[in-house]
Amino acid sequence: MESLVKITPDSIDSDRLLAYLTESEGGAIDIFLGTTRRFTAGRETVSLSYEAAPNLAEKEIQKILSDAARKWPLIRAAIVHRTGLVPVNEASVFIGVATEHRSEAFSACRFLIDELKKRVPIWKREKFCDGSEEWVQGVTPSGD
């Protein structure tokens, strides 16, 4: 499996990442994009702000990719997570996999985003329209 992993303050270039996956010559590509939602439980969000642990965040994503590659025959995968301010309607995370058939593409893509949310040292802070800000409640990575 070939892969592209990046934590970046830049906006996510989905076209370029899709091209990278398409060039794999597989038969199926599944992509998940996480974007900043405007309304959560009736409160209006202006932006999310993300912080990532240097080096460790990429390392953990690599591990998740290795775990996925053991479960499904992946040809290529791309995972990019943005840091800093992400306004409403913009993407904070791109997860994409290229495989031979659709079934493993769907399964692997789902696994990758679920594991990323449970394990990768990234934190989001939510800024609301009323000017208030708070850290989004997270989960303690298992394995201690």
Add this chain to the structure above:
Amino acid sequence: MTIRITLFAMLKEEAGLANFEIDIAEGSTGADVLREVGKLYPVLSDYLAYVRLASPEKYLRTRDVIDAIATPELYIIPPVSGG
């Protein structure tokens, strides 16, 4: 042994700083390190039950002995919320 501690997200905010150094005894485990951090920054005490320790390379287990030469920098990882 001196070890450099890095805090993230709400821990950094609560403590008012991102990095500091602590002295730990030879043979200290990750749990010992967290206890020391709690003594130094009592404001973090409530959070420390829900953190993971890590090096910049990988997550560590709190029962493991910390080798300050192999791991001169420790991350304290509060509950994660990426995605």
